[in-house]
Amino acid sequence: MMDDISKTDPEILELVKKEGIRIRNGVELIPSENFVSKAVLQAYATFYTNKYSEGYPGKRYYGGNQFVDMVENLAIERAKKLFGTEHVNVQPYSGSPANQAVFFALLNVGDIFMGFDLSAGGHLTHGSPVNFSGKQYKCVPYNVNRETELLEYDVIMKQAKECKPKMILSGLTAYPRKIDFEAFKEICDEVGAYHFADIAHIAGLCATGLHQNPVPYCDVVTTTTHKTLRGPRGAIIMCKEKHAQAIDKAVFPGLQGGPHDHVTAAKAVAFKEALQPSYKKYCEQIVKNAKALAGSLMDNGLELVTGGTDNHLMVIKLVNKGLTGKGKEIQNALGEAEIYVNKNSIPYEPNTPFNPSGIRLGTPAITTRGMKESEMKVIGESIAKVIDNYTDKAIIEKAKNDILELCNDFPLYPGMEVLR
Ligand SMILES: *Cc1c(COP(=O)(O)O)cnc(C)c1O
Numbered sequence: 433m434m435d436d437i438s439k440t441d442p443e444i445l446e447l448v449k450k451e452g453i454r455i456r457n458g459v460e461l462i463p464s465e466n467f468v469s470k471a472v473l474q475a476y477a478t479f480y481t482n483k484y485s486e487g488y489p490g491k492r493y494y495g496g497n498q499f500v501d502m503v504e505n506l507a508i509e510r511a512k513k514l515f516g517t518e519h520v521n522v523q524p525y526s527g528s529p530a531n532q533a534v535f536f537a538l539l540n541v542g543d544i545f546m547g548f549d550l551s552a553g554g555h556l557t558h559g560s561p562v563n564f565s566g567k568q569y570k571c572v573p574y575n576v577n578r579e580t581e582l583l584e585y586d587v588i589m590k591q592a593k594e595c596k597p598k599m600i601l602s603g604l605t606a607y608p609r610k611i612d613f614e615a616f617k618e619i620c621d622e623v624g625a626y627h628f629a630d631i632a633h634i635a636g637l638c639a640t641g642l643h644q645n646p647v648p649y650c651d652v653v654t655t656t657t658h659k660t661l662r663g664p665r666g667a668i669i670m671c672k673e674k675h676a677q678a679i680d681k682a683v684f685p686g687l688q689g690g691p692h693d694h695v696t697a698a699k700a701v702a703f704k705e706a707l708q709p710s711y712k713k714y715c716e717q718i719v720k721n722a723k724a725l726a727g728s729l730m731d732n733g734l735e736l737v738t739g740g741t742d743n744h745l746m747v748i749k750l751v752n753k754g755l756t757g758k759g760k761e762i763q764n765a766l767g768e769a770e771i772y773v774n775k776n777s778i779p780y781e782p783n784t785p786f787n788p789s790g791i792r793l794g795t796p797a798i799t800t801r802g803m804k805e806s807e808m809k810v811i812g813e814s815i816a817k818v819i820d821n822y823t824d825k826a827i828i829e830k831a832k833n834d835i836l837e838l839c840n841d842f843p844l845y846p847g848m849e850v851l852r
Contacts (some may be wrong), residue, residue, distance in 0.1 A: 456848045457839050458770030459803075459811055463745035463794020464605070464633065466662045467801065467844060468702065475701045476664050480694035486684060503697050510703035514639045517647050517670035521683050522699055523691040527632045527656035530667035530683075531557040532564055534652050537675065537682035538599055538626050541568050545599040546592060546625075549573040551777035551785070552581075553607030555630065572597060576607075581738045581779045583607070585615040592623045602646070603630030606776050606792050608741040613646035626651045632667070634743055636660030636796070640712040642719055643743065651675055660718065660744060660796050662711075663702025666695045714799060718744045721795040724805040728812025734819065737778055737790065745794035749778050753819065757783035762791055765822035769831035770839075771815060791819075801842040810838055 437445045455467070468476075480503070486493040489501040489508075507522040524530035539545065547565065548554030552575050556563040559571025572595045574588045592600065602616040613629055620627040629646035635655035637643035646653050652671040657663035671679050684691070705711055719742075726741045729748060737747040750758055759775030766773050776792035783789050793815075798807070814831040821827040843849045 452845075452848065454770075456844050457836055458772055459835055459839065460797035461771060461773045461793035461795070461811075463792060463796060464656075464659050466659060466796045468658075468662055468664065468698075469705060470845065471705070472663055472698045472701050476694055476698040478694050478697060480697050481692075483693045484690045485693055486690045488680060488684075500693050500696075503693065503700060504691070507696050507700035507703060510700060510707060511668055511670070514703055514706055515645065515647050515653070515670055517653070518673045519671050519676040519679070521669045521671075521680055522696055523683050523688060524654075524667040524669060525688060525692065525695075526665060527555075527630070527654065527667045528557050529687060530654040530656075530669050531555075531630060533669060533679065533682040533687050534628055534654060535565060535569060536686050537678040538628070538652065539569060542570065543598045544570045544572060544595055545601060546572050546574055546588070546595065546597045547601040548604065548607070549575040549779075551781040551788075552576045552779040553604045554601075555603070555605040555632070558601050558603070558630070576779050578780055582609060583611070585612060585619065588616075589619045589622065592619050592625065596623055597625045599626040599628055601628045601630060604633060606745065606747055606790075608736070608738055608743060608746045610643055610742045611646075613644050613649040617649035629653045630655070632656040633659050633745065636662065636706065636711070636715045637719070637743060639706055640715040642715050652679065657699050657702060660715065661702060661706060662796070662800065663706075664695050664698035666692070666699055668699070717804065718795050718799045720805060721799050721803065721808050722746065724808035725793070725795060725812050728809045729816060732813055732816030734816055744796050745792060747776055747778060748791040748793070748815075748819070750789045750791065750819070751778070751782065755819070756789045757787045758822075759783075759788040759790055760786070762819055762822055765818050765828060766791075766815065769814065769818050769828045770835050771811070771818070771831070773815075801844055803838075803842055807838055807842075810834065 484494045485497045485500045489504050511520045547558030550560050557565045559566045577584050600620050617627050627650045629650045631638050632655050634643050638645045654669050657666045669679050722741045722744050726746045735749045735752050763775040773791050773793045775788050776790040777788040778790040814834055818831050
């Protein structure tokens with residue numbers, strides 16, 4: 433596949449190779465990232481990228497869609513099987529547009545909804561004032577308990593009774609514990625609100641029984657397809673049959689034009705992979721690795737939000753190390769050691785979102801590489817050393833060498849064994 437680009441655009445090819453070396457020689461701990469299979473990459477790099485197919489299977493606005501329809505129907509069938517949902521739309525371009533479609537389908541501009549506070553673990557699309565969700569709708573944020581840093585459902589219930597939201601959005605982007613979707617449903621039923629869950633991060637765990645599946649407890653559920661689900665960049669929207677028409681209309685023609693059929697093909701492949709027993713084993717290992725990494729970080733003197741993790745992610749609190757607001761510096765120092773993480777707010781963040789006091793990390797990507805508990809121990813030690821000495825070039829260099837040695841045993845994609 434690379435023969436033509438080597439002639440047409442060697443500059444871009446060189447950058448593709450450089451990225452290959454970066455991901456091969458470093459550990460990817462950003463919890464929203466993963467490495468798709470070669471099969472997913474192959475489905476993605478097909479001439480389905482050329483096709484226009486506005487509409488839905490059997491009801492298109494363009495001709496020549498007989499095979500696109502089959503691809504989209506396969507993606508739909510597989511997603512339904514994976515999550516046990518009544519209806520699914522597989523066309524959303526990504527997580528944020530999928531969420532926008534849900535707002536568009538269920539609410540009117542100006543309506544009140546409740547969403548998870550951004551600094552405590554929610555997503556921008558859950559009501560942040562800089563996002564469409566906070567600009568066009570009235571968000572009443574719910575937060576975690578200041579001491580335990582856990583969600584408190586009785587407090588959320590009380591808040592919901594006071595503000596009477598039309599919708600409550602559950603879901604996380606940085607909360608390291610399980611979410612009780614059934615409890616959210618009880619709150620929604622009590623106040624007559626729609627329940628919308630966004631499982632972008634934990635979709636794989638929900639599909640394999642490692643986390644409660646929100647589908648039975650929700651009007652609508654969205655997920656990205658590129659995080660734990662290990663598919664191409666994109667999203668899907670699942671809903672009860674009674675919302676199917678409103679959701680489909682919100683996606684097209686409400687917000688999007690032609691679906692990205694090459695992405696739909698790659699989504700279908702990823703869903704097929706996720707239905708295999710090996711995927712469940714993979715998800716189990718993600719959680720085991722997260723616990724092992726959290727344990728290693730804490731053994732090496734670091735403090736974690738909520739004191740640990742039940743899912744695939746964790747957030748290091750830099751505050752007690754005297755590093756309040758140093759998330760960016762720590763992220764960069766770890767990056768120099770080829771340990772890739774992202775700076776993140778902590779609950780009740782004392783600093784700013786651009787210079788926050790936390791580091792978020794997770795295990796989906798390194799688990800795909802085949803790393804296990806013993807590797808987590810080494811990675812945790814390296815992270816702790818770099819954080820404690822983040823301006824010390826020699827220590828960063830030592831960590832980088834240790835990480836490279838570790839990565840040499842896990843080549844990532846076939847052919848990357850000797851990539852330097
Ligand atoms: C990642 C994420 C999204 C957004 O996905 P994009 O594809 O980046 O738009 C939405 N919701 C949650 C909870 C996420 O973690």
